[in-house]
Amino acid sequence: MSRKAKKNPDGTMSIVDHLRELRTRLLRALAAIAVTTIIGFIWYEHGIPAWAIGPLHVPRLPSLGEILKEPYCSLPPSARATFSADNECRLLATSPFEMFMLRMKMGGLAGLVMACPIWLVEIWRFITPGLLKNERRWTLSVGTIAGFLFVLGVVAAYLVLPMGLDVLLHLGDSTQISALTGEKYFNFVIALILVFGLSFEVPLFTAMLNLAGVVHYEQLKDKRRIMIVVIFIFAAIATPGQDPISMLVLALTLVVLMELALQFTRIHDRRVARHVSEWEGLSDDEASPLKVAPSSIPAAESIYDGQRKGVAGGGDAHPAGGSGPIPKPSPVTAPSGAPSASEPPTPTPNPAPSDSPTPGAHHAPPAAVLRRGPRSWNDSTGDDDSKPGQDTIQSSSFDDVL
Numbered sequence: 001m002s003r004k005a006k007k008n009p010d011g012t013m014s015i016v017d018h019l020r021e022l023r024t025r026l027l028r029a030l031a032a033i034a035v036t037t038i039i040g041f042i043w044y045e046h047g048i049p050a051w052a053i054g055p056l057h058v059p060r061l062p063s064l065g066e067i068l069k070e071p072y073c074s075l076p077p078s079a080r081a082t083f084s085a086d087n088e089c090r091l092l093a094t095s096p097f098e099m100f101m102l103r104m105k106m107g108g109l110a111g112l113v114m115a116c117p118i119w120l121v122e123i124w125r126f127i128t129p130g131l132l133k134n135e136r137r138w139t140l141s142v143g144t145i146a147g148f149l150f151v152l153g154v155v156a157a158y159l160v161l162p163m164g165l166d167v168l169l170h171l172g173d174s175t176q177i178s179a180l181t182g183e184k185y186f187n188f189v190i191a192l193i194l195v196f197g198l199s200f201e202v203p204l205f206t207a208m209l210n211l212a213g214v215v216h217y218e219q220l221k222d223k224r225r226i227m228i229v230v231i232f233i234f235a236a237i238a239t240p241g242q243d244p245i246s247m248l249v250l251a252l253t254l255v256v257l258m259e260l261a262l263q264f265t266r267i268h269d270r271r272v273a274r275h276v277s278e279w280e281g282l283s284d285d286e287a288s289p290l291k292v293a294p295s296s297i298p299a300a301e302s303i304y305d306g307q308r309k310g311v312a313g314g315g316d317a318h319p320a321g322g323s324g325p326i327p328k329p330s331p332v333t334a335p336s337g338a339p340s341a342s343e344p345p346t347p348t349p350n351p352a353p354s355d356s357p358t359p360g361a362h363h364a365p366p367a368a369v370l371r372r373g374p375r376s377w378n379d380s381t382g383d384d385d386s387k388p389g390q391d392t393i394q395s396s397s398f399d400d401v402l
Contacts, residue, residue: 013129025126029119037111040064044103044110064110065103068189071161072180079169081179091182102182109190138211145204149257153200156253157193164192164239164246191240199238199254203261210265217266224262231255 013021048061062070072080073089084090093099120143128136169178209215220227235251236242 022126025122029115029122032115032118033111035111036114037108040110040114041103041107044107064106068106068186071158071165071189072185074162075166075169079166079178081177083179091185092179094181098181098183102186106186142204142208146201149200149204150197153197154193156200156249157196160196160246160249161189161192164241164243167243167245168241188240192246195238195240196250199234199250200257202254203257206258206261207264210268215265217262217269220262220265227258228255231258 044064047063047066050060051058069089069091072091077087080089081092082089083092093102124140124143127139131139206215206220210217231254232247232251235247235254239246239250
């Protein structure tokens with residue numbers, strides 16, 4: 001007896017584990033289909049009797065064969081042949097194993113439909129570990145809508161089936177009378193159900209392409225007339241009996257569903273346009289538009305307006321550290337008796353050094369100990385002895401240097 005494989009804590013699985021899980025899911029789905037096929041094989045011939053529990057009364061459920069042949073039996077007796085002694089509506093069999101094979105086929109189809117919740121869940125559990133949370137939500141929503149549309153198509157096909165048969169079997173009733181075999185009739189019913197069920201998925205497919213960004217409302221809104229013509233041509237070809245009733249019902253229903261899908265694409269595109277930036281729709285070699293306008297630079301403010309705040313401390317900046325406004329500089333005037341700019345300055349003797357400093361007086365530094373002096377020239381050659389940019393030391397006397 002094989003033991004159950006342990007699951008990894010991180011959720012990863014090897015190829016062998018994936019194949020083992022796929023085998024388990026398939027066996028469970030096939031077992032459910034086998035059980036429901038047996039139920040369908042029995043239900044094909046025998047209905048479920050009525051029963052009641054207290055105030056609850058459940059009516060009798062007809063057999064599967066009665067449900068499927070009801071559209072044919074609803075036709076007037078003049079439109080179909082009757083071969084039974086009691087004039088009961090029955091289909092014709094032309095081979096020995098036709099009734100058994102037809103019962104097996106319809107029982108298997110009924111079992112597949114009845115077991116769909118089980119095998120759909122098994123498929124869902126197999127694929128969901130590889131999907132993200134957002135992908136799981138979208139997959140579940142799309143699967144639910146697809147199932148609803150398929151069931152809606154099956155119901156529409158079953159309702160339109162008697163009207164289509166009535167038109168088809170009365171086209172030449174003055175010369176012929178219909179005696180349909182069970183195989184041909186049920187093949188016609190199954191084909192009509194599949195055509196309606198699958199055709200109702202086309203609007204959902206259009207909406208999915210819009211969600212994926214493949215098609216947009218602007219591409220579809222101008223093609224409504226072409227779509228309507230294509231739908232009518234498809235309905236005329238796809239309906240198994242090519243009767244006008246089935247064709248019109250299928251075509252008109254698809255036109256309504258496609259219009260609903262177009263309105264969905266319009267709402268979705270408008271919603272996406274509010275949250276998409278302009279540069280997302282540009283190609284790789286196309287520049288995005290810039291809507292940033294240059295801001296104006298304010299005029300410079302004078303630092304002597306008496307109102308400017310200090311940068312570091314938050315108060316008024318003052319050269320002496322005070323809190324008052326910064327004083328404006330006074331114009332510089334030349335002292336009286338000073339030589340003009342045109343007259344050369346008169347050299348003055350250096351004052352004698354004094355040992356005692358004068359109170360309140362500041363000591364001036366030595367006279368230009370390190371300053372850029374004039375270039376010296378060689379009297380014989382007239383060349384410049386100093387190198388360009390070289391600073392020279394000038395001093396009027398040795399005492400100035402000390």
